[in-house]
């Protein structure tokens with residue numbers, strides 16, 4: 001009999017998530033029924049949305065995507081040793097039935113990974129998974145940047161932002177990123193390929209943008225929201241485009257006063273800006289063929305020729321997850 005270990009959320013999050021929000025529980029798994037398979041986690045994704053999507057009554061099983069290997073199967077579509085991406089949560093072993101997998105409420109619920117060749121399968125959670133698709137579809141479908149335009153990215157050194165910057169450079173744009181430490185900014189400049197990068201905690205953001213984007217900003221990929229975004233949006237060019245991807249500056253904020261923002265409508269109207277929020281699943285659903293291509297061919301072939309680059313984080317042990 002297989003005993004799974006899983007994370008259960010046992011205390012509500014206040015501010016940053018902490019190890020004592022979780023406990024690890026062992027669960028004895030039953031035998032497989034027809035059309036089921038048993039998946040063993042190889043990589044588990046730790047993402048900002050997991051913090052805000054959790055509206056359940058405590059205790060509940062922690063949510064999240066994972067790359068897993070099929071270790072036992074009664075479903076010919078998922079034979080032993082197949083690799084899958086599934087939203088099974090933070091747990092080591094999962095009995096999966098295609099229909100039950102949908103109850104996680106997150107799309108795509110479950111799919112088999114293509115052959116990644118020599119590349120690490122963890123990329124199925126990164127550049128060849130939701131992270132890469134969020135960056136790619138958010139930038140190209142909503143910002144629609146043209147060569148020579150100036151693109152600003154907040155949360156630039158994060159998983160999504162570091163890919164947005166690379167894709168914008170591939171598209172011929174000038175790219176400016178904001179990150180929260182000087183080291184991250186150096187990394188953006190020296191390794192990721194950003195043209196300019198600044199520490200939003202120490203720089204005068206408005207002045208910095210006037211210097212580095214003297215002709216104004218055409219596109220803004222917004223990962224963070226809040227005051228940083230308001231300053232960036234107030235310096236956009238006529239017909240500028242903003243892809244609102246996330247609002248991480250507010251996810252851990254419990255004081256509603258601190259979530260109040262600048263009055264931006266005059267800039268939006270005067271400059272005739274387009275500001276559009278998106279969830280990656282909508283864009284990948286609309287462009288389903290491209291999603292498949294990006295997993296099967298485009299992203300992988302692009303990576304194997306050297307760009308975009310990826311920086312996988314492998315924490316090895318499930319006990320590290322809350323610290324990530």
Ligand SMILES: NC(=O)C1=CN([C@@H]2O[C@H](COP(=O)(O)OP(=O)(O)OC[C@H]3O[C@@H](n4cnc5c(N)ncnc54)[C@H](OP(=O)(O)O)[C@@H]3O)[C@@H](O)[C@H]2O)C=CC1
Pocket residue numbers: 047048049130131134155156157158159160161178179180181184223224228244245246247248249250278279280281
């Ligand atoms: N719309 C969609 O479908 C999707 C949206 N997202 C969103 O994309 C965003 C980035 O996700 P992802 O790259 O995976 O996250 P990561 O965890 O990789 O990076 C997040 C970074 O955000 C920065 N950050 C945290 N707090 C603040 C703050 N107060 N102000 C400015 N920056 C802050 C931190 O970097 P630093 O040290 O630089 O501050 C942090 O490292 C999130 O908002 C997420 O919710 C992600 C996937 C899908």
Ligand SMILES: CCCCCC(=O)/C=C/[C@H]1[C@H](O)CC(=O)[C@@H]1CCCCCCC(=O)O
Pocket residue numbers: 048049052053105106107130245246247279280281
């Ligand atoms: C302000 C919310 C921004 C959420 C951005 C984000 O990280 C989205 C992530 C999606 C991920 O691709 C798969 C999902 O299921 C996530 C959607 C989460 C939606 C949270 C909605 C919160 C709510 O119900 O209020």
